Amino acid sequence: MPVSVVVAGGGTAGHIEPTLAVADAVRRLVPDARVTALGTEKGLDTTLIPARGYPLELIPPVPLPRKPTVELLRLPGKVRRAVGRVRQVLREVDADVVVGFGGFVALPAYLGARGRVPIVVHEANARPGLANRIGARFAARVATATPDTGLPRAELVGIPLRESITSLDRAALRAKARAEFGLPDEGPVLLVFGGSQGARTLNTAIAQALPGLIDAGIAVLHAYGKTGTPAPATPGYVPLPYIDDMPLAYAAADAVLGRAGAMTVAEVSAVGLPAMYVPLPIGNGEQALNARPVVAKGGGILVPDAECDGDRVLAELVPILTDPQRLAAMGAAARASGHADAAERMARIVLEVAGA
Template sequence: MNELTQRFDVGSRAPGKSARGPSVVIAGGGSAGHIEPALAFADAVVRLVPGARITALGTERGLDTTLIPARGYPLELIPPVPLPRRPSGDLLKLPGRVRGAVGRVREVLAAVDADLVVGFGGYVALPAYLGARGRVPIVVHEANARAGLANKVGARFADRVAAAVPGSGLSAAEVVGIPLRRSVTTLDRPGLRLRARHLFGLPRGEPVLLVFGGSQGARTLNTALAAALPRLRRAGIAVLHAYGKNGTPADPMPGYVGLPYIDQMHMAYAAADAVLGRAGAMTVAEVSAVGLPAVYVPLPHGNGEQALNAQPVVDAGGGLLVPDDQLTGERVVDELAPLLTNPARLLAMGRAARASGHADADERLARMALDVLAVRA
């Protein structure tokens, strides 16, 4: 029995509570960028304290009902509270929506005898923070380079605050990185390389470019790749392309594999030598953790956070930034053909990318959360 198991099975229960593992409620619903770090954190808590009980908060919107049950965690639904980005009629409805969601959160906290709430931002997190305030300890994790509204509110009364990168805008945030799936952080790329290439039908001996941008925001990448593909193939570069469920693949040719979606992303990373993609927080964290060089093309809207997400990796020498309006077929070839045909440069950039990441973020955040419980016990 490890130290944490001993502490939380029998050693740190509040008066009147039975000996058991901690009951941890995670709030990170909506998008995969909020859900995946929450689930990776939950996995780490259960590894560290096998008796821990995890409950996820979510809504019927987004990917909550798909991703969370598939990982084996119970899901409790609460009313969604989308946060308007600008003044509108929805802003007037916000207080009523928040009250209803907060009430439901408190019902769940009581039902599962919650010891801790850990939030990851998004429209599930705000009612979770408000429902837990004054009742249950709170830990906040911010994955993006600039904190969203929910986490800005939660950080004001949280016991601990964590962030993926410095400068998130959350005072006293501790930089831990983004919790990632173990299938990514423990990936043996060299050992899986041939198996992964066989899985996707890629050539065994050619350098491979992995291109993905998600169902949203992939159009620029798809268009530029389609223009660049003939020259990339002439240079002996194979391409694995996730063009998005609403996107368009490039013209078929040998050495090009186009898929609407890749459901074994760790195997795609194992097959690849470099990445062309957007710069969402999860993308940057995963690509860095597996040690892949990348050309990042931040989405051109929002508050500029995607460029900020990638900047630490770029500064470390593990990636390049190309503005969306400058990504053409010619630019793809100019940036990636010299890289993919230079094994020494690939190796150096891959090492720099890996060194800039935080592959242990899941357990660091889990230990932070468990420390909050130990202090409160």
């Protein structure tokens, strides 16, 4: 029988993309492998997972409250229902291994598989979430994207990325990418993005900095978010609510201004772009920790959200974007800090645990 792999990493793109990258890598290594995804009706699961050609089995969502609330009292019942559904799926697909990436789906997947199917855990953030902290206790293997997460028996692997990122030839696509976005053929380009909803701090800072950037000969490609506001129209400034083809945007750019989510840092580093990272100032501070390894190697700079304004953008990025040698050195450092082979390494761990 072909090896049967069940992946659990739904909810947000930050969980789904590494999940699907590992699924793709498993199929590249073992073409007849059966890969089944667990997900919920919430988030992007029903949109992104079927579009990549993987069967999606829905389970009841189990959102984990950060603070004691009435939802915490309802949690045991929700967990039981979700775990029961997970076990049903594992029997139906005759699962050989369950791979979890955190998020709403991971905790029921770990509890449903415990004692029945071996588990592999992948943690993308520097500070693990509750689901992965629990799953790591009884997992066969634990992989992380950054060192010093505190998870037991952790192996540093990096964040699995889609092949369109790891194989991206920015130089070869540069002319096409700039033409597609309506950017100048020559001169440096700054790519600005803050996630699907944009980022108010970045949008405000880029509006303040735009005249100075344009005066310095720097064009700007700005994904301001579906609910955000672009800067005033200016020649050399290309605002979009959302960028569907991020590899093409990376090919058009010379540097990035963005948040420091785990996937953002991993992708920007993998394609060799210097970046000014502005961590989102919420949660447990993991965004700043995500960016520290690449910053420590010289591939980026870290600026607190409260200090990110137009003057800081100009002070940090204009010297980089107008110095080709510094730009190239930082790009090389960024690429060297990444883990472009993480998807294949994770796939080999998964297949080994499955006995394939």
